[in-house]
Amino acid sequence: MTADLWTALFIAILAAFVGYEVISRVPVLLHTPLMSGSNFIHGIVLAGAIVALGIATTPLEQAVGLVAVIMGAMNVTGGYAVTVRILAMFDRTKRKGGAT
Amino acid sequence: MTAWVGTAIDAVYVVAVIAFILGLKAMSSPETARRGIVYAGMAMLAAVAATVFSPGLSNFTLIALGVIVGGGIGWYWARIVQMTAMPQMVAIFNGMGGGAAAAIAAVVLLSSIGNTAEASLSVAGAVIGSVSIAGSVIAFLKLQGWMRSKPIVLPARQPVNLAVLVVGVAFGIYSVARLDTVFLLPFFLLLLLYGVLLTLPIGGADMPVIISLFNALTGIAVALDGFALVNGALGDAGYGMVIAGVLVGAAGSLLTVLMARAMNRSIGNVIFGAFGATEETGVELQGSLKPIQVEDAAVMMAYANQVIIAPGYGMAVAQAQQPVKELADLLESKGVTVKFAIHPVAGRMPGHMNVLLAEAGVDYDKLLDRDEVNPEFAHTDVVLVIGANDVVNPAARRVGSPLQGMPILDVDQAKNVIVIKRGQGKGFAGIENDLFYKDNCRMLYGDAQQVVGKLVQALKRS
Numbered sequence: 001m002t003a004d005l006w007t008a009l010f011i012a013i014l015a016a017f018v019g020y021e022v023i024s025r026v027p028v029l030l031h032t033p034l035m036s037g038s039n040f041i042h043g044i045v046l047a048g049a050i051v052a053l054g055i056a057t058t059p060l061e062q063a064v065g066l067v068a069v070i071m072g073a074m075n076v077t078g079g080y081a082v083t084v085r086i087l088a089m090f091d092r093t094k095r096k097g098g099a100t
Numbered sequence: 101m102t103a104w105v106g107t108a109i110d111a112v113y114v115v116a117v118i119a120f121i122l123g124l125k126a127m128s129s130p131e132t133a134r135r136g137i138v139y140a141g142m143a144m145l146a147a148v149a150a151t152v153f154s155p156g157l158s159n160f161t162l163i164a165l166g167v168i169v170g171g172g173i174g175w176y177w178a179r180i181v182q183m184t185a186m187p188q189m190v191a192i193f194n195g196m197g198g199g200a201a202a203a204i205a206a207v208v209l210l211s212s213i214g215n216t217a218e219a220s221l222s223v224a225g226a227v228i229g230s231v232s233i234a235g236s237v238i239a240f241l242k243l244q245g246w247m248r249s250k251p252i253v254l255p256a257r258q259p260v261n262l263a264v265l266v267v268g269v270a271f272g273i274y275s276v277a278r279l280d281t282v283f284l285l286p287f288f289l290l291l292l293l294y295g296v297l298l299t300l301p302i303g304g305a306d307m308p309v310i311i312s313l314f315n316a317l318t319g320i321a322v323a324l325d326g327f328a329l330v331n332g333a334l335g336d337a338g339y340g341m342v343i344a345g346v347l348v349g350a351a352g353s354l355l356t357v358l359m360a361r362a363m364n365r366s367i368g369n370v371i372f373g374a375f376g377a378t379e380e381t382g383v384e385l386q387g388s389l390k391p392i393q394v395e396d397a398a399v400m401m402a403y404a405n406q407v408i409i410a411p412g413y414g415m416a417v418a419q420a421q422q423p424v425k426e427l428a429d430l431l432e433s434k435g436v437t438v439k440f441a442i443h444p445v446a447g448r449m450p451g452h453m454n455v456l457l458a459e460a461g462v463d464y465d466k467l468l469d470r471d472e473v474n475p476e477f478a479h480t481d482v483v484l485v486i487g488a489n490d491v492v493n494p495a496a497r498r499v500g501s502p503l504q505g506m507p508i509l510d511v512d513q514a515k516n517v518i519v520i521k522r523g524q525g526k527g528f529a530g531i532e533n534d535l536f537y538k539d540n541c542r543m544l545y546g547d548a549q550q551v552v553g554k555l556v557q558a559l560k561r562s
Contacts, residue, residue, distance in 0.1 A: 004330050005217060008342050012323060015343045019350025022125045028444050028469045031355065031451030034127045036190050037137050038351045039315055041120050043144060044344040045200045045322045046167070047151040051333045052207040053166065054157025061210050062159060066166050068203030071233075073170030075197035076144060081178030082189050083137050089183075089458035090130040 033090070036083040043076030105153055106335060112150040113340035119143030120344050124351060130464060147340060156333060170196075183459045184419055187307060187449040188243035194315050195236025201321035202229030206288065208328050213279050218328045223272040225324030227291055232317040234295025239302075239310060243448055249304035251374045257301060258372070264294045301374035304413070305490060307448040309359040309370045316352025319345045355450055362444035362470075364496075364505040375502070389524065392542035394551065397518050398558035402434055404481035408473065410441040410509050411453050414487010414522060418548035424486065425460035427552055430559045440466055441473040441483075441509050443491035474510050483514040485535075487521070487548050494534045502531055517541040520551050 026034050049072035053065030119139050126136020152163065174193065181189050205226035213219050241247035254260070268290030275283045302310050326334075326341025334341070360367045369375070401407050409428065415421060428438040440462065446453045454467055468476070477483065485492055492511045496503040511517055512535050519536060521543060535541055544551055 005221075005327060008327050008330050008339060011339055012327075012342050012346045015346035016350040018121060019124070019347040020354055022121060022347075023127065023351040023354060025128045027128070028442065028451060029454045029464055029467060030127050030130060030133060031358075031444070032186070032190075032449060032455045033133055033137075033451070034124070034351070035312055035315055035355060035450055036186075037127055037133075037140070038124060038319065038348040039190055039194045039197070040137070040144070041124065041140060041344050042194075042197050042315075042319045042322045042348040044116075044120075044147065044341050045197050045204070045318075045325065046148050047337070048204045048322070048325045048329055048334065048341055049166075049200050050148065050151050050163055051154055051157065051329060052204040053159050053163050054154065055211060055333045056159060056207055057211065061207050062162060064203050064206045064210070065159070066162050068200045068207065069163060069166030070170035070173075071196040071203065072200035073167045074174035075193050075200060076148070076174070077171040078174030078178040078189070078193035078196070080137070080141050080144070081175050082186065082193065084134070084141075085178070085183075086186065086455055087130075087134040087137060089455060090464060091134060092463075 030090075033083055033086045036079060036086055040076065040079030040083050043072065043079050046072035046076045048072070106155065109150045109153060110336045112146050113337045116143035116147040117340050117343050120347060124347065151334070151337065154333060154335070154337070183456065184416055185244070186455060187311065187447070187452060188240045190449060191236050191243060191311050191314070192240040194311070194318050195233045195240065198229045198232025198236060198314065198318040198321055200229075201318060201325050202226050202233060202288065204325045205229060205328070206284065208332065209275065209284055210281055212332065213276060213281055215331070216276065218331055219276045221324050221328040223276055225321045225328065226272065226288065227269060228317050228324065229321035230288055230291035231295040231298065232314050232321060234292040235299040235310070236314045238296055238299035239307060239314065242304065243307060251303040252300040253374050254297070254300065257297070257374070261294065261297045264290055264297060268294060298371065302371065303375060304448060305445070306370050306375060308445045308450045308452070309356055309363075309367065311449050312352055312355045312359055313367065313371070316349050316356055319348030319352055321345070323349060359445055359450055362507065364507060387537035387539065389536055389543050390541070392518060392544055394544065394554045395558050397542070397544055398555050398562060400516060400518070401431060401436065401482050401484065402559055402562055404436055406437040406439070406476070406480045407431055407482045407484060408439045408441050408476065408480050408514070409484045409486060410488050410492055410511055411457070411486045412446045412488025412491060413448060414520070414548050416447055416452065416456055416487075418487065420486060420548035420552050421456040421460035423549055423552040423556055425457070425462050426556050427559070428462065430556060434559075438466065439468055439473065439476065441470070441511070442467050443470050443488070443509050446488055446491050470507060470509055477510050477513040480514040481516060483511040483517045485511060485517060485519040486552070489533055490531070492533075492535055493531065495531055498534070511535065512538055512540070515540060518544055520544045520546070520548050522547060
């Protein structure tokens with residue numbers, strides 16, 4: 001493995017602990033937005049998909065890259081819109097029909 | 101290509117990673133969660149936009165086309181869908197992420213199979229991404245009702261599944277070792293098949309665990325792609341993908357464990373156990389099912405000091421959350437204290453009941469977690485169970501029951517229990533519910549929305 005990959009591995013280990021720590025105190029109430037929000041965050045896959053399509057040269061690579069970009073874009077916009085909609089339900093000030 | 105562009109891209113990614121971490125952290129409180137996701141969203145937009153300027157890219161027309169088509173579909177679909185369809189929406193958008201991860205790995209394998217480190221990482225990313233998209237699509241079909249949600253158990257399931265996985269991975273390893281892209285097609289097809297086979301035997305009530313597991317898997321697949329791209333075209337910005345992917349992988353794994361623990365089962369048992377495929381036999385229950393009239397149930401609740409409502413998947417199916425909110429308001433106007441008892445795995449995704457009740461406008465301070473609410477039942481006059489079954493089944497305390505050891509809502513300890521249920525069938529787990537036969541339990545049959553509506557009418561008259 002090259003030095004870059006070792007660096008990435010060290011970073012991955014630290015990120016795993018951060019991920020665990022950051023959400024370990026999330027209440028059951030917010031489990032859905034947590035799941036949906038993390039679903040949105042792995043939408044960063046779109047960046048990888050853009051690069052993959054960007055370096056594609058053969059028609060096959062281009063076709064597969066295009067599929068990657070379409071799916072990645074669906075992940076990121078869908079994940080974001082769903083999370084925002086769900087969190088709007090928990091918003092005390094703007095909620096529809098909500099007497100608090 | 102000047103050096104400052106690369107530096108600028110990396111800087112954007114550093115800021116984006118900070119926003120992702122803080123965005124997830126903001127999820128620990130309803131007051132901050134919304135702001136957190138908006139900041140994470142802006143960071144995502146900046147990171148994706150910056151990526152387009154990475155050195156050496158072409159095919160910009162196709163990139164724009166893909167972003168517009170995919171982004172448009174995702175955005176539109178997520179905006180128009182009913183709140184009750186949220187579990188399958190989360191499943192399908194997660195599957196898209198897994199599919200994108202697998203497709204990225206495919207491009208890397210096709211274009212640079214000669215680089216062993218990159219290719220090996222891409223094989224790993226492809227394995228996990230393919231399983232995640234295929235599994236998520238099956239979960240989507242089951243949740244959407246386009247496929248039977250009961251476990252589908254094929255003969256010789258375990259050995260066949262294992263063989264499909266092993267042969268599939270072998271094709272991948274062979275491709276990398278022999279620098280031959282011909283075997284990539286069977287590699288991907290077999291892993292997609294494995295994802296399908298893995299998810300078919302998983303039933304509806306286990307969906308909270310499985311949705312959250314596939315979410316974690318997609319995160320890991322994205323991180324593996326990031327690993328592969330750090331050396332290649334994405335450069336240092338690939339670390340951003342690694343961090344975001346691992347962050348989600350860790351968070352998703354923790355949530356998966358929490359869900360499995362809420363049912364007192366191991367993740368292995370959820371995935372491989374085909375739970376709910378067989379029914380418990382040979383247990384004779386004492387007592388009988390005692391129906392109650394709507395008017396009597398309404399009076400019982402109107403004169404109670406405290407009523408606790410325990411909702412389950414039946415409330416979601418019947419879309420009864422709005423009438424339930426009306427019922428709670430009406431009872432409170434009569435001086436009754438109303439609380440909601442939420443089991444962590446009630447419904448089809450983690451936190452499902454909380455979202456539905458919040459949508460109906462129920463204040464989240466009234467939504468109590470299992471551990472908070474269980475001590476309350478002993479001094480509660482009426483518990484209204486709406487479309488929940490296994491999570492309130494005292495059989496969980498009986499040795500030898502398939503539910504044995506599952507932490508339940510102790511609704512049977514209340515003075516009176518009224519159960520709203522569609523029919524006389526068993527719960528998802530195929531187990532008779534001891535609760536229904538208890539002396540303090542009355543059955544109110546019918547569609548949850550209609551029955552709660554009738555309860556509201558009866559309360560208004562009284």
